[in-house]
Amino acid sequence: MARVTDKPDDKPDKPRRRLPRSVREQEILDAAVRVFSKRGYRAAVVDEIAELAGISKPMVYLYLGSKEGLFVACVRRESARLVAAFREAADAGGPPEGRLWAGLAAFFGYVAEHRDSWVVLHRQAPEQGDEIAGELAAARRSVMAEVTGLVDAGIADAGPDAGGGAVRLGAQDAEFVAHALVGAADSLTDWMERHPDESPEAVTVRLMNVMWIGMRNVLAGEVWSRPEG
Amino acid sequence: MARVTDKPDDKPDKPRRRLPRSVREQEILDAAVRVFSKRGYRAAVVDEIAELAGISKPMVYLYLGSKEGLFVACVRRESARLVAAFREAADAGGPPEGRLWAGLAAFFGYVAEHRDSWVVLHRQAPEQGDEIAGELAAARRSVMAEVTGLVDAGIADAGPDAGGGAVRLGAQDAEFVAHALVGAADSLTDWMERHPDESPEAVTVRLMNVMWIGMRNVLAGEVWSRPEG
């Protein structure tokens, strides 16, 4: 016998769940990362974040304080996650070259699965206020530091083997290569989107082929210089 | 009784210049690029642009129609300028390798001198409305197309020479390398800002050393593959 008094507006959708703060907070951040990623910090609207998180706007402010605080919290969380993924993979990568490979592969894998995270960290318009600018700069620095560390180790590892004409590469070069690598990787996340058949590992192999071989050969003394004039 | 201090409008400051439309328009775009670059599209305020251009707000609307139109005009102009600089240099570069070098050097030189231009083109938050998104995508595509063309020519140029173990590289690979190059170059504009002693040419040489040598050797059959697992 079917219940007659089944409430007509029985939306199983919004049971107004009562969740503990810590859980809700994470859900809010999840929603915020999605929206900030889709629209950018300024164009993002707190209402949309709240709606996507399935709560009302005041909860966002109760838990995160302000739109700026919300954004900063997103950046911190996503930055930590990305760095953790990178470092964890690298730590299991064996020799320096393997570590760099593993780290980059983890990076491409992570970004492929959490595109929003990367967009929030690296695709925001400049100068949105001091705290935001600082937080973004810190996040980007921490990514760059990881990569620079691995490149540096790779150089040190490959360096001693270099023969007579070997080029001496130092810290500045590691930084340079790291910048190039991170920038290339960033840009390649777009490429990946248009080539869904390419796995993160395949992309990593392609990138290593171009950049690592280049670097390795430079270390080995093969120097390119401007053709003539 | 004659009034002595009669001054109808003799402010020697701000002579209320009567300029031809085309000149005015360029001045407005100059101001707009500065402001959009500093703040990003959303955070930029039309008042600030008008003030920086030395005119009143209605003039901006009279000439460019809307904030969106203003931004689109900026993107078009800056994109055209950048591509022109790139292509012009490349056209005078001689053989494919020299063309790529010249193009990249021109790029770094242009960005070093017109940072705002690059920021407007490549550092805007996503999804600011369809027309803007489309215009930005077009601008980025046109840059990418230039680079891809040169890379492709370079591959074709180096390819036939490749010996037995040579790898066959195609259009997809050129696109991949172009993405990596553009991304690396973008990221390196940041690196350049912190290394003002490095000339655009020096940066180009560094980048060619890493990426072009890598590519050349890949073409020559030196393939990197994941160490073991």
Add this chain to the structure above:
Amino acid sequence: MARVTDKPDDKPDKPRRRLPRSVREQEILDAAVRVFSKRGYRAAVVDEIAELAGISKPMVYLYLGSKEGLFVACVRRESARLVAAFREAADAGGPPEGRLWAGLAAFFGYVAEHRDSWVVLHRQAPEQGDEIAGELAAARRSVMAEVTGLVDAGIADAGPDAGGGAVRLGAQDAEFVAHALVGAADSLTDWMERHPDESPEAVTVRLMNVMWIGMRNVLAGEVWSRPEG
């Protein structure tokens, strides 16, 4: 296996006291008076009151119904206390003049010790809703009534003694003097704050010197009138 750190709710801090309703209520009112006094009715926030009272917000609503109810309760309690202090002192003051003196001294003493109380009663912005406005008006009237009564008695006491040129003072005059006295006293509470060395009794003597002597002499026929024009 017994859990060792089993602690159901043993926070020695904040023992979650189970207090009888009447006590709780008074504690809430204490906190409310502090906060209303510091911020004013509108700027006061219920959260702050609850926190200061050491309980949760719903308790405030359970006990006092609403912010407005809370404020009204504060006004009633503080008004009653002030009037009681005044009347008690006056009742022990002997002759009319002594009663006025004692009442005023009690007033200054009370306000010196319970500044918040006075601020809540007399320093609120106008028109915060009908009930509040009414309650405040009533409180102020009750203070005024006390003073008017004493002034009236003082006039009646001194009046009959007045000689030939004596001025006839009536109810309207008592009201006038009472207003002047209360206003002066209010303003002098500020003066007292900047002169902490002056005891409430000293302030009362000063005030009596100026106002009572003035009134007494007026009763005795010394009338001031505008110099000439």
Add this chain to the structure above:
Amino acid sequence: MARVTDKPDDKPDKPRRRLPRSVREQEILDAAVRVFSKRGYRAAVVDEIAELAGISKPMVYLYLGSKEGLFVACVRRESARLVAAFREAADAGGPPEGRLWAGLAAFFGYVAEHRDSWVVLHRQAPEQGDEIAGELAAARRSVMAEVTGLVDAGIADAGPDAGGGAVRLGAQDAEFVAHALVGAADSLTDWMERHPDESPEAVTVRLMNVMWIGMRNVLAGEVWSRPEG
């Protein structure tokens, strides 16, 4: 022949007048004083001020910056006006006693006609933020300073004539009397509202009768002291 095309919605009420900034600014302040006076700073709503001024809200912000700025501007203007009225009258008042009389009469006259002005200056809830608190304090100090000055002059003027038992009154006493006077005057503005038949001059005479005669006699040596215990 009557014009047929007389616009149907010809509200002579809101012709959307185009006024120069300085005029509009004053109109906004007029409206703001009314609303702040009626509701108090916190309860006042900017929309209501804008509506009363016959403009839209953004104009208020364009001209006055913020609600706080608007309030501060009100306080400054009203304070200046009141002090001007007071000082002007006093300056024409002849001897010290006449000056005090004239100043007080001007005060009561001003407040009777511009009640809002006084309410904005003296009936705001405490602690609405540092700038507001500071501005109000300054305004009140400036009023008090005027009165203190006159009282001081009055004391100096009457002092030398005092006979043997004369009491020495100093700066602190002038301040005390000024506080009492201003407080009494404030309170009496309420009394006046309920006694519309009493002219400002009449109120002034009453107040002088009580307070000035009191003070004069104190100067002459008539000291009141607490009856007995």
Add this chain to the structure above:
DNA sequence: CATGAATGAGGCTTCATTCAT
């Protein structure tokens, strides 16, 4: 041609109040 004056619409934030446990 040029501008000072003006506004509709929308976003961030707060707060009194209530529910579910």
Add this chain to the structure above:
DNA sequence: CATGAATGAAGCCTCATTCAT
């Protein structure tokens, strides 16, 4: 009895855009 979780309603402020001169 007591509270952590939650929200509707409202207020401040900004900004792209237009009008009248």
